Amino acid sequence: xxxxxxxxxxxxxxxxxxxxxxxxxxxxxxxxxxxxxxxxxxxxxxxxxxxxxxxxxxxxxxxxxxxxxxxxxxxxxxxxxxxxxxxxxxxxxxxxxxxxxxxxxxxxxxxxxxxxxxxxxxxxxxxxxxxxxxxxxx
Numbered sequence: 001x002x003x004x005x006x007x008x009x010x011x012x013x014x015x016x017x018x019x020x021x022x023x024x025x026x027x028x029x030x031x032x033x034x035x036x037x038x039x040x041x042x043x044x045x046x047x048x049x050x051x052x053x054x055x056x057x058x059x060x061x062x063x064x065x066x067x068x069x070x071x072x073x074x075x076x077x078x079x080x081x082x083x084x085x086x087x088x089x090x091x092x093x094x095x096x097x098x099x100x101x102x103x104x105x106x107x108x109x110x111x112x113x114x115x116x117x118x119x120x121x122x123x124x125x126x127x128x129x130x131x132x133x134x135x136x137x138x
Contacts, residue, residue: 003034003035004033004048015031019031019056019062022061022062023056023059023061023062026061027061028061028062028063029061029062029063030063030064030065030098031049031052031056031062031063031064031065032065032068033045033048033049033065033066033067033068033085034068034069035067035068036069036070036071038066038067038070038081039067039070039073039077039078039080039081042081042084042085045066045067045081045085046084046085046088049064049066049085049088049089050088050089050091050092052064053088053089053091053092053093053095054092057089057092057093057095058093059095060095062095063095063096063097063098064089064095064096064097064098065097065098065099065100065124066081066082066085066086066089066097066098066099066100067081067082067085067099067100068100068124069100070100070101070102070103071102071103072102073102074102075101075102075107075110075111075114078099078100078101078102078111079111079114079116082099082100082116083116083117086099086116086117086118086121087118090118094119094120095120096120096121096122097118097120097121097122098121098122098123098124099111099116099121099122099123099124100123100124101123101124101125108123108124108125111123
């Protein structure tokens with residue numbers, strides 16, 4: 001529990017430390033909105049990514065993940081959220097934006113058939129070798 005919505009000052013301090021260290025040493029870093037109900041926090045996410053893209057969008061090794069692990073939402077709902085948040089990020093940077101897909105990032109095929117508008121947008125899939133198999137690779 002905890003997290004940005006409950007403890008913004010504390011969590012932002014941690015985030016800035018990690019992102020600035022990654023920039024300093026030249027490794028990739030993902031600024032991730034990890035909220036299973038992000039679609040219920042659109043305005044907070046837009047404010048967050050507006051600030052993050054303004055501050056870190058000039059660094060090519062900073063990537064943005066707008067909705068990590070949607071759980072019960074359908075793609076139309078998730079896409080509507082992504083579209084709003086990506087448009088905020090694009091006001092400041094063309095860096096890669098990673099968009100989560102429904103069912104804990106399993107429905108990448110659905111997203112690829114009905115893409116979020118814009119360039120440099122990717123979709124993520126979580127694959128766990130111990131529990132996922134041929135059905136997901138297919």
